[in-house]
Amino acid sequence: MSEKKLNIKLKIWRQSGPKAVGAFVSYNVSVSPDASFLEMLDELNDGLERKSEIPVTFESDCREGICGTCGLVINGEPHGPMRKIATCQLHMRNFKDGETIYVEPFRAKAFPVIKDLAVDRxxxxxxxxxxxxxxxNTGGVPDANSIPxxxxxxxxxxxxxxxxxxxxxxxxxxxxxxxxxxxxxxxxxxxxxxxxxxxxxxxxxxxxxxxxxxxxxxxxxxxxxxxxxxxxxxxxxxxxxxxxxxxxxxxxxxxx
Ligand code: SF4
Incomplete structure (x- = not known):
């Protein structure tokens, strides 16, 4: 049985460099509801590369909510609509078929945009x-009970x-x-x-x-x-x- 895919319209902030003028660019993706948000962006980038287009720059590392590297503003909320999870822990099943999703970088004076969705933290x-x-001082590991x-x-x-x-x-x-x-x-x-x-x-x-x-x-x-x-x-x-x-x-x- 073939899996029902979600058809999503993306509006992604594209900005070629720190001083460039950025803008939202529209993309359509068809993705499994079980894909994570970052896997959805991976799939988008695979498609862009196959068409010889420049992939979307975004950051990620552990992809299990530990490292703090990923961070996107999704529909106006840092890390998206779900509570107490990082962007990498967000899954596409939390969005509706046909939904439009806006994806932006973290916006703050102290976090300048490097490119697209990546900011300098x-x-x-x-x-x-x-x-x-x-x-x-380095040395032997102290007994765990030495400081109650x-x-x-x-x-x-x-x-x-x-x-x-x-x-x-x-x-x-x-x-x-x-x-x-x-x-x-x-x-x-x-x-x-x-x-x-x-x-x-x-x-x-x-x-x-x-x-x-x-x-x-x-x-x-x-x-x-x-x-x-x-x-x-x-x-x-x-x-x-x-x-x-x-x-x-x-x-x-x-x-x-
Ligand atoms: S939102 Fe702020 S306080 Fe919470 S984990 Fe991220 S950096 Fe730490």
């Missing part, structure tokens, strides 16, 4: 390089550490704010004993780098939490604000 790497790590941590605390830190750095929070925010990302990265260390030695310096450096790179301010719309594929909570943003204020007071660097 190295700003996130620069924020991590500014302090999103713990400095530890309350279950509730370790669970909260683990939830924060689930951030995959995809950037959907920035794309979802009308201000292009990176507060959810930065707050998750600050929280995962601020909650644990291992993060204490560099706690103050970390939050000051990461927030300064975030501001320097052109991310906007948080105005508490919670769009970031709604679109986050890992369900990172805005509670982290409240913690980031407390961490930042506390660090500024301790360094006697508060502007009044």
């Amino acid at each position: 190295s700003a996130f790497d620069k924020i991590i390089q500014a302090g999103g790590f713990v400095s530890v 941590i309350q279950k509730e605390v370790s669970a909260e830190a683990f939830d924060s550490a689930a951030c995959i750095g995809c950037g959907a929070c920035v794309a979802a925010c009308k201000n292009g704010s990176a507060m959810l990302f930065v707050s998750a990265k600050v929280s995962q260390f601020a909650l644990l004993p291992q993060g204490q030695p560099e706690r103050q310096k970390r939050v000051e450096s990461m927030v300064a780098k975030m501001d320097e790179l052109g991310f906007g301010s948080c105005s508490n719309t919670y769009a970031c939490e709604a679109e986050c594929p890992k369900g990172i909570s805005v509670r982290n943003i409240a913690r980031l604000n407390r961490e930042y204020f506390s660090a500024k007071v301790k360094s006697k660097n508060v502007e009044v």
Whole structure:
């Protein structure tokens, strides 16, 4: 028995380079409902290459929601219409036969378009390089029980550490704010004993780098939490604000 395919109209943002003027280009695809969204784009690109046309540039790596590389705005929503999944975990069965789907890159000042649907998210790497790590001496692996941590605390830190750095929070925010990302990265260390030695310096450096790179301010719309594929909570943003204020007071660097 032949599989019923979905006929989809695509309107894909094509832009030949960072400074080129982009526009939506229409394509028709016939695809299995069981195909993932990225497999659908693979099929589109196979067809374009067979016609000697330039394939659509988009990013992907693990294709299992872990690496944070994929990221498209689908029908106006980062990672598409389903909650708590990355673009690579979205399947075509979530769309209707005959539907028109708009596909765009993440749009934010700090994430310039490289080509078509691929954007430069190295700003996130620069924020991590500014302090999103713990400095530890190498050596033998310590006993797991040598630093007791309350279950509730370790669970909260683990939830924060689930951030995959995809950037959907920035794309979802009308201000292009990176507060959810930065707050998750600050929280995962601020909650644990291992993060204490560099706690103050970390939050000051990461927030300064975030501001320097052109991310906007948080105005508490919670769009970031709604679109986050890992369900990172805005509670982290409240913690980031407390961490930042506390660090500024301790360094006697508060502007009044
Ligand atoms: S907080 Fe969520 S949306 Fe933002 S980078 Fe992390 S995983 Fe992606």
